[in-house]
Amino acid sequence: MATETHGEAEAGLVFHPMDQFQVTSLFGADKVEWFTITNVTLWMGLTVLAIVFLMVFGARGRALIPTRSQSIAELAYGFIYKMVEDVTGKDGVVFFPYIMTLFMFIVVANFLGLLPMAFTTTSHIAVTAVMAMAVFLAVTILGFVKNGFGFLSVFWISSAPLILRPILALIEVISYFVRPVSHSIRLAGNMMAGHAVIKVFAAFAPLVLISTGIGLVVTPLSILAITAIYALEVLVAFIQAYVFAILTCVYLRDALHPHH
Amino acid sequence: MANQTEDVGQAAVETAKVGMPQLDFSTFSNQIFWLVVTLFVIYFILSRIALPRIGEALADRAGTISNDLAEAEELKQRALEAEKAYEKALADARAEAQSINVAMRAEIQAQLDVELAKADAQISARTAEAAVALAKIRSTAMVSVKDVAKATAKEIVAVMGGKADAKTVTSAVNLRMKG
Numbered sequence A: 001m002a003t004e005t006h007g008e009a010e011a012g013l014v015f016h017p018m019d020q021f022q023v024t025s026l027f028g029a030d031k032v033e034w035f036t037i038t039n040v041t042l043w044m045g046l047t048v049l050a051i052v053f054l055m056v057f058g059a060r061g062r063a064l065i066p067t068r069s070q071s072i073a074e075l076a077y078g079f080i081y082k083m084v085e086d087v088t089g090k091d092g093v094v095f096f097p098y099i100m101t102l103f104m105f106i107v108v109a110n111f112l113g114l115l116p117m118a119f120t121t122t123s124h125i126a127v128t129a130v131m132a133m134a135v136f137l138a139v140t141i142l143g144f145v146k147n148g149f150g151f152l153s154v155f156w157i158s159s160a161p162l163i164l165r166p167i168l169a170l171i172e173v174i175s176y177f178v179r180p181v182s183h184s185i186r187l188a189g190n191m192m193a194g195h196a197v198i199k200v201f202a203a204f205a206p207l208v209l210i211s212t213g214i215g216l217v218v219t220p221l222s223i224l225a226i227t228a229i230y231a232l233e234v235l236v237a238f239i240q241a242y243v244f245a246i247l248t249c250v251y252l253r254d255a256l257h258p259h260h
Numbered sequence B: 001m002a003n004q005t006e007d008v009g010q011a012a013v014e015t016a017k018v019g020m021p022q023l024d025f026s027t028f029s030n031q032i033f034w035l036v037v038t039l040f041v042i043y044f045i046l047s048r049i050a051l052p053r054i055g056e057a058l059a060d061r062a063g064t065i066s067n068d069l070a071e072a073e074e075l076k077q078r079a080l081e082a083e084k085a086y087e088k089a090l091a092d093a094r095a096e097a098q099s100i101n102v103a104m105r106a107e108i109q110a111q112l113d114v115e116l117a118k119a120d121a122q123i124s125a126r127t128a129e130a131a132v133a134l135a136k137i138r139s140t141a142m143v144s145v146k147d148v149a150k151a152t153a154k155e156i157v158a159v160m161g162g163k164a165d166a167k168t169v170t171s172a173v174n175l176r177m178k179g
Helices: A039-057 A068-088 A090-113 A125-154 A165-204 A212-256 B006-016 B025-159 B166-178
Strands: none
Touching: A039 A068, A039 A090, A039 B025, A068 A090, A068 A212, A068 B025, A090 A125, A090 A165, A090 A212, A090 B025, A125 A165, A125 A212, A125 B025, A165 A212, B025 B166
């Protein structure tokens, strides 16, 4: 949630719930070029640092009886490893590092975004769309490389009655191409909506300073609402990362085993 | 790419102040560039350093646990064997005690029988001896009785005034004794 850049000293309530998502350059450049160091750079860098801290320094000891940070690293490893193995099968395990990369990036970025004043990189469609497109392209190419044109049988549902199959094939093709869209918007939308709602409630919170009568009711209520939504957002931060990772696994399984 | 979107970007920045910053395309190249950099860095850190290390730690632990379990199983087996051996020893000892008991009893019985037989023989020998002595005593007593009877008979005859004929007295006594 970025600092308010609006200098207007308004007397009323200030609603700028979307300001927290603005990409701004950090060192005073007026224009955001592709290489400009922005708040995106800062928070992605912090994400990398947090991952290094947890997965490299935390698991440094390699102790037989793990320390707390080692336990968390091993839990994350075991969680994703088992998911990849269960969903894609034994031959999908070679893709474990890629899925782990996506999951760790998303989950850590989501949690960092929950810090006050933080910028949530995963709330931007540009970020999630790149990841979703990468998954989509990788899975499609992999499917054709592994199965040749047999990969197209993923659209031909052989368990359905013959008459229905062409119709189902059409639906399957459409849903296949919608995958990256839903995959990316689900994550960005969830992150953006939660943070924006918190910001809206935060705008209501100082009402007691403006009008004491109504503020006595609204201010405690909005603070309570912020707390409740924050708790929900903590849940969402993890669940969305999990959903993104497991959907990637499901798509990967389709590429490896296109025959239903 | 930046030059291309420059003008559009400037306009979008204006609208983004009120709209969604997510749809401000002027910042897309920046975000995508840094995202790609970030993902590559995370991938290299994870695949080169973190994941092999954690995987190794997990495998070590799984190995240690399965080794410990196998060892525990072996120890349990050994304890069971020891218990079996102990029970076997106990049963053997009991059987041996039983057989010793039986043998001892038989031996004592045999000894007892021998002693009893010996005692019986002794008793019967003594009885026979006593019977012989008794018979001798009886026969000597008979002789004495005859003598006493003869003498008494002579005396009685003499007292009655008769002359005791020795030969007659003797034959009378003998006759009476036989009867």
